[in-house]
Structure formats: structure tokens, C-alpha cells
Amino acid sequence: MLTTETFATFIANYARRLADLQETLNTLDNNIGDGDHGTNMARGFKAAAEQLAAKPATDVGGACNTVGMALLGSVGGASGPLYATVFMRFATAWKGMTSVDATNFAAGIAAALEGLQTRGKADVGDKTMIDVWHPVNQTLQNVRETTTLQAIVETADTAALATKQRIAKKGRAAYLGERSAGHCDPGSISSAVLFEELVDATI
Amino acid sequence: MLTTETFATFIANYARRLADLQETLNTLDNNIGDGDHGTNMARGFKAAAEQLAAKPATDVGGACNTVGMALLGSVGGASGPLYATVFMRFATAWKGMTSVDATNFAAGIAAALEGLQTRGKADVGDKTMIDVWHPVNQTLQNVRETTTLQAIVETADTAALATKQRIAKKGRAAYLGERSAGHCDPGSISSAVLFEELVDATI
Amino acid sequence: MAQVSIVIVSHSAKIGQGLVDLLRQLVGQDVHLESAAGFGEDIGTDATYIMEKIQACPTDTDVLVFFDLGSALMNTEMALDLMPDAIRQRVHIVDAPLVEGAVAAAVKARGNFASDEVITSAMQAKGMDKIWK
């Protein structure tokens, strides 16, 4: 169950995972971008985890807002406004809730996806993190039992790896055109890891 | 008569005139550009006069080359490559000459005009220094007697003032479009003063 | 003071400051200019910094934002989302090349034109041939 506490655990764990994955994500981004996605994400979620620990929220929505604002001032790259938008949409969807039920959980993910699309104008298949958030949202619309949360981890991981063959149409990788094929999208990988940690803390 | 000595006098006098006119030319440039034409020209010809005094040339062409190279490294604005081109064309036209006769004088001016057009791609009427150099060249093609050199001063002054009504098509002033009308072109004024000093030192 | 202010959003603080220097020479104190560029000392952009710089523009001016890359655009739009409607309505993100567009806009703004005409001038910088034949 996603509660104010499990959400804080999720953010702390995700921040740790990103610290470990920093070089991996930088290398992925170096293939088709500017090589900073790991640095951006590790720095952003370190700040988010710290600010959340310093000023614990009383509801999930409030916690999401703290994370969103922390990311805004600490990421620097495209992933900053994108992940900030995700957590701000969560904040609106989960406002005032100390625990989030399956229906609201799905509504939050749907709102985040909508926010990502408004922010980045990417379509599904453009080799961006949308390629992960979109199928995750679809899976959630199909199976809304908390016990099947594990399904979204599988969906996300598969979708992130499937970006490898795609040609980037948005973001820096789009400059590469066809040469972007053959490398996974770094933001899709960091999104898949987000779902791993979110589900792990929630189950 | 234009000789190695009168050429050096011309440059020294022109540098002094530009020092005096610095604020006037800056104000003119401020109306329709970035306000630095006076500063650019005063700095450039100060360097040119100094370098020519430090290393006196043995022929007019050599002196022109010294001036051209000095301008290159000391002007900074559009007028730098333009006036540098003028003096480099003079250098070629008057190479090895210790005195320049009327025919060669006219050939040098024609070569300078051609150089300016190659460098700046401006047409007559575009409200640039071409609007002065072109009629001066025409006057010279008509009357080649040294005693009528005064005619080119009149041509140049009249032409410089006539730029006032024009709409700029080249250079920074072109950004203003129709609003550039009503102000004289600063480079045309500095060119007219050049002809005043050139003729004055030569007669 | 002109009707239009100009804000530069670039990934590099040096580009932003340098461009403001270049524009300043063209417009003097007639047009309000802000650089909202860089992510601290690093390459990047910062929505909160962009927001501050937009809010630093005189409230009786329209604010034109020029940006370099897509992530600068996203952070600018993020900044707009964080601002009150009254300010956001005065802000226009311009679809023009950063340097060439901002130069054209600055000169036009100095002529005290309204924002729609300044934007049109900036957007014309887009297709323009920079090399004369």
C-alpha cells in the first residue's frame, strides 16, 4: 500500500539506486545524448530524499510536492521538468491522502503520463520515457488489483529495453536520427527503475 | 601628389580627425547601430598611425599594407575588415610606388571599391560606405587631373549626407528597416572624412 | 522604457550573459534584458531561476523568452506553470534561433513596438540567409 511512509521509503530507495546507477545512466546517455542523465537523476533524487527527510509530509500528496519542487531546482537537464511534472501531477492526484488505494494509484499514474506528454510533446515510440509510462498506464487500466502491481514492473522493464531499437524523435538523441537506434533510452531506464522501487516499497 | 611621405601625413591626420570625431561617430552609430563606430575607427587608425610611424615604409604600397594589417587587429567591428580591405587593395595597386600618379590613384580607388563590394556584398543605395566610395570612384573615372582632386571631397561629402534618407539594407542598421531613414550612415561619414584628409595631404 | 523585455534561457550561463552583453550594446537601457541561463555553474537550465528572472522584468512589459534547446523550453514552460496567471499572460516563448532571434527582437523592441511585432521580427530571423551571395 502506498502511504506517506512507504512513499518516503520509495524516494529514499530510488535515490540510493540512482546513486549506484549513476555511471550506467551516464554511459547510456553518452551514447545518444550528452552523458549527464545519471548525474542529473542522482543529484535530483538525493536532494528530493533529503528535503523529504528534513520536512516529513503529513500526506502522500504533500510528499510528492516536496519531491517535485526539489527536482525542479536540482536536476538541470530535460529530465528535471519531466520528473518534476510527474511528482506534481502525483501531488494533485493524491492530495490529502495518507494512503492511496488502487483506483487512485492508477489515476495518479494516468495524470503523470498526461503531464509528461503536455510537458515534452513526445508521442509513444519517440524513444523517450513516454515509451515506459504509456504501457505502464495501460497495464494499470487493465489490472487494478494491488496484488498485481508486480505486472507494472515487468511492463516497465520490457518497455525500457524495447526503446533500444527505436529511432529518437524527441530530446537530444533526436539529433542523431537513425544512429540513435541500437542504444536504450536512458530516461526510459531510469523510469523503469522508478517503477521497480515504487512497487517494491508499496507491496 | 600621393607619396610615401604624404601618405604617412594623411594617416596621421586622419587618426587625429577620428580622435576628435569619436563621440560624433558613436552618436551617429547609436542611432541606427550599436554606437561604437567612433571608438572602432579612432582605435584602429591610432594603431595604424603608430605602426606606420614605428616602421616607416619605403613605398606607398608597403605603407598601405602596414595600415591594413594594423586595422585588422584593432577595429573589432564591421568597419575593421572593410577599411582593412580598402588599404590592402591600395597596397596591391600601389605596390613598389614611391609616388602615385593620377591614373594609378584612380586605379587604387577602383580596386578599393571592388574590394569593399566583395567583402560586404552591399549594393549602391544600401546605406553603407559603398554609397560614398562608388560616386567617388565615378568622379575619378571622369576627371583624372590631380588639380581636380577637390572634386572627390565634394562628391564624398554630398554622398555621405545623402545616406540620411536611405533605408539600410546591410549591416546592423538593416535590422531597423524603415526606421533607419532619417539618420546618416556612420561609415559613410568616416569615409567622407577619409577622402578629406587624403586629398588634403595629397594636394 | 520599451514595451517588451527579453529573457535568455540557455544551457550555458556564459552564452546567456554574453548574449545580454551583445544586446545591451544595441539597446542600451531602453530594453530590459535578463539572462536566465545555466544550471548554477553547470550546463543546464533551472525552472526556478527562469521564474525569478521572468518575475524580475518590469510588470508593464511583455516578456519574450528566447531559448537554445528543447530542455530549456521544457524548463521555461515548467516555470510558467509555477507562476500566477497575471504574469504568465505577459510571457511569450519565441520560436526563433537564440542569438539571431534575440538580436532582431532587441532592435525592434528598442523601437518601442508591441510584442506581436517584435515576435514577428524575431521569427523572421528563422528562414533568413545569413550569407549574402
Added chain:
Amino acid sequence: MAQVSIVIVSHSAKIGQGLVDLLRQLVGQDVHLESAAGFGEDIGTDATYIMEKIQACPTDTDVLVFFDLGSALMNTEMALDLMPDAIRQRVHIVDAPLVEGAVAAAVKARGNFASDEVITSAMQAKGMDKIWK
């Protein structure tokens, strides 16, 4: 090392250095980059400095020059006039927006494309919509 080097000619040394920083992040050490921007500490360009920077590029690369304004173009062409034919033949002044063109070119150059393909990529930055609908 790529087949193409990139030289930035801007009126502002800060713009030139900032743009090289931005490109460096995209291409690492794969593409030779030079800033030939500014007139000393002042706003302006300097033909002799541009010449030096072009000559500092590896002799087995084509040199693409990106510039901001018309007077930068004139000083670049002046610089070319001062250089030996053998070097001049390797230099191409690109008709593209400074920042957007150089970014597109840098990424393409890193892919080890020849100069004509890199130039095409840079010139495509010209008409491109920067704001997605």
C-alpha cells in the same frame, strides 16, 4: 577524431566559450572545437584571431565556421583571404543559426560524417520549428 572541426565566431567571447562548453558535453574529445569569439575583452570580432583558431584545427579535418552577425562573417572571410590556399580550401562558413546550427553539426560530426553531410544537418536547423505543438 572526427573528419570535421568546428570554429565559433561570435561578437562575444562569452558566447563563444559557452557554446564550446555546450558542444563539448555533446561530443567529448571526438570533435575538435575552437572559440574564435570576441575582440579581446570587448564585443567584436578579430580576423587575426579567427585565422589563428582556424589554423589551430587538425590539418586532416575540414573546418566548419559558425558565426553570429554579418560583421563576424566579414571578418571570417577576411581571415580566409589571409591564409594559404591549402588551408582555405578546408574551411566552410556555414549559413545556419549559431547555436542551433553548431549543436546539430557537432552531433553529426561526432558520428564521423564528412563535412558536406555535417553542413546539411546544420543548415536544416534553419527552418526547423523549435517549439513542438
